[in-house]
Amino acid sequence: MISSMEEKPGRSLPGLSWARDLALAVVFAFFLIVFIYQPVKVEGTSMMPTLTDQERIFINKFTYSFGIGKVERDDMVVFLFPLDHSKSYIKRVIGLPGDTVEIDRGTVYVNGKELDEPYIADEYRDRQSLSPTTVPLENYFVLGDHRSSSNDSRAWGMVERKLIYGKAVFVYWPMDKMGRVH
DSSP, rough: OOOSSOTTOOOOOHHHHHHHHHHHHHHHHHIIIIIIIEEEEEEEEEETTTHHHHHHEEEETTTGGGGGOOOOOEEEEEETTTTTTTTEEEEEEEEEEEEEEEEEEEEEEEETTTOOOSSGGGOOOOOOOEEEOOOOOEEEEEESSGGGOOOSHHHHHEEEEGGGGEEEEEEEESSGGGGOOO
């Protein structure tokens, strides 16, 4: 069966149909990028080996919006830097509101129990210590995975919940590392 290109009553021209579909795709992509997923570039080495400098990732902005999702320990979160809201950082959540975090020569303890951190390579550990610190309500204690090169809660304190706006979910560049963020 073939159809002619003649205009028939009640049907649109193929060009108009294509334009409508393109417009819908653009609106859908805009909605996804603005409200749900945002592409970002990792800058720096503080999250190595999990994330490396210049990697491109998608963050899920919807997860923590409107009080829907809960920030959990081990989440890699993107937030406005507490000392300069024009900058964004990405770190791993270690301490939740009400937790007591202590670091003894590089070993992290949460509520008196040693934290299992399989994501940290031994060469990226440091041997710093931190006295027991209780995380206030609506705040989080965050650390980079590359402890010896990370500027994190050990240096500038807690991150308020209202500053957290995304969760790292997917690496899309470079291609050989494409996949979910763990």
